[in-house]
Amino acid sequence: MxxxxxxxxxxxxxxxxxxxxxxxxxxxxxxxxxxxxxxxxxxxxxxxxxxxxxxxxxxxxxxxxxxxxxxxxxxxxxxxxxxxxxxxxxxxxxxxxxxxxxxxxxxxxxxxxxxxxxxxxxxxxxxxxxxxxxxxxxxxxxxxxxxxxxxLGVCPPDSPPDNMPAWASMLTERRLEVMGSRRETYKAAKNMLKDQLDSTGRSELWTCMLFEGERQPVDDYLGALYEIIEDYPDVRVHRAMNLSVPGFSNAARHLFRKYPDAIESGRLRIYNSQVSDIEFLLTRGAVLLAFPQIPRQAGSHAGEISFGIYCKNKDFAKNLIQWYRAFMVDARFGWIRTESELNTIINELEEEMFQDKSRESERKR
Structure with a gap:
């Protein structure tokens, strides 16, 4: 009122x-x-x-x-x-x-x-x-x-407070944990991966990695992720990468050559990411969002992580997974299944970037 x-x-x-x-x-x-x-x-x-x-x-x-x-x-x-x-x-x-x-x-x-x-x-x-x-x-x-x-259109105007979506209660009940540093954020990510290895039945991970240019502590996290791909055939990994950035496109090519069997079987699924300013790690029971600082050098990666937000809740994770599928992954290309398909997509994205730069130059003139 x-x-x-x-x-x-x-x-x-x-x-x-x-x-x-x-x-x-x-x-x-x-x-x-x-x-x-x-x-x-x-x-x-x-x-x-x-x-x-x-x-x-x-x-x-x-x-x-x-x-x-x-x-x-x-x-x-x-x-x-x-x-x-x-x-x-x-x-x-x-x-x-x-x-x-x-x-x-x-x-x-x-x-x-x-x-x-x-x-x-x-x-x-x-x-x-x-x-x-x-x-x-x-x-x-x-x-x-x-x-x-x-x-935002999530709830109809006549919804009573009791009808608030279950995932939204995480926000009002203050069940989100803030990771105050990049080291804490990567530690939470590593623990999420470990939880997948300790779980029973088929597990699934959704990632959107934008900070490949970092060194420690990202190496420990990536090492744990690669261990899952190599040694745990019952875990499926979805990996979205910003293929318009050379460092990420090369990393994607590396994955196709390093893990051809995992990619062919669908245990490792590569996508083009549509975002450039947030990193995701999702499981069926937990969510980790990581946010970057301003990058030190444009064009290398999105920037070192400044802080993260973690929430362990199945309803919240379920909705974020749907959001990942709908908005994070580039629907034009979807799941990239072969290296030749990957190269075609990278070439198309490079051409788009070239055209965008040309139009920008023309506009400045």
Whole structure:
């Protein structure tokens, strides 16, 4: 809930036109021009997932403002434009009516303006510390995150907090571990690989390696990965590499020559990566994301790892694996099965880079 508050020496409001964008059943009776003097004007916007918790916080805030500027009549004016996360009309109209009722019960003189009209208005504010006050009541962390998921299209607008996706609870419940250095990050990666060797049944790894240019501690991690490819035939490894970078394309060629049997059988699957600023290591039960610093030298690799984020949760990992398949891997090429196919793709990517540089040079001229 958002409140935009003005201490006014005088103001007026007049309904001009009914809104054509909301449910007609929620539009109240039209009001003629009304004038006020020495009032507190509150433009109020109800947001999705607001409930009695936010109403109580708003009412408590009015008492705090009364201590600051003195108790005076309140004018409540609905304003849907204060938030991108605005509530449906029925919820908003009910919440504003409830806020009016709560304030009246606390002894305030309240004038609630019409709902569902474009208004013409004018206000004159007193020039003191309480002239303009803005407040926003976010509610619980779950509500805040659910608003974000709704805005991103992950959840429909009418989803209650209990319907938040299981993987999203990892974020609100603070179950993510932050690896504060590259050494800690690679240590977590190595432990994830070790867990795969200790597990029973067929295991699977999804990697997106962008930091091949590093030395220690990446060697230990890569050594563990190569050990899996060589000695554990029941583990499948998906490896996405940015083949437009010469260092990575050469590393991919090396894998085709070093592990031809693993590639032919599908135990080692090579892809072109579409990203250049994040490193992934995924298993069916854990997620590791690693983030780089600014590279020391452009064109070699994405840069040394600055920090990592680790989460051990099957639901979270399942969703990240789907994201890996949909967005990390270049769908134009998919799974690269032979070295000749790899060379064709590398040549195509090099040609694309050449054309891009040519167009950039032309544009600068």
């Amino acid at each position: 958002i409140l935009d508050c003005y201490q006014c020496s005088s103001c007026y409001f007049e309904d001009k036109e009914r809104s054509s964008r909301i449910d007609p059943a929620t539009i109240s009776a039209q009001q003629s021009r009304v004038d006020f003097r020495n009032v507190l004007v509150i433009f109020v916007c109800v947001e999705i997932y607001d409930d009695r918790q936010e109403l109580k916080q708003a009412a408590d805030e009015f008492e705090a403002m009364s201590d600051l500027i003195g108790k005076r009549p309140i004018v409540l004016c609905p304003n849907v434009h204060l938030s991108m996360d605005r509530a449906p009309e029925k919820q908003a109209a009910w919440m504003i009516a409830e806020l009016e009722r709560m304030l009246i019960e606390r002894g305030y003189d309240v004038h609630c303006l019409s709902f569902g009209y474009h208004k013409q208005y004018g206000i004159e504010c007193n020039g003191n510390v309480g002239s303009v006050v803005g407040r926003r009541f976010y509610g619980s962390e779950q509500k805040q995150f659910l608003r974000l998921l709704t805005r």
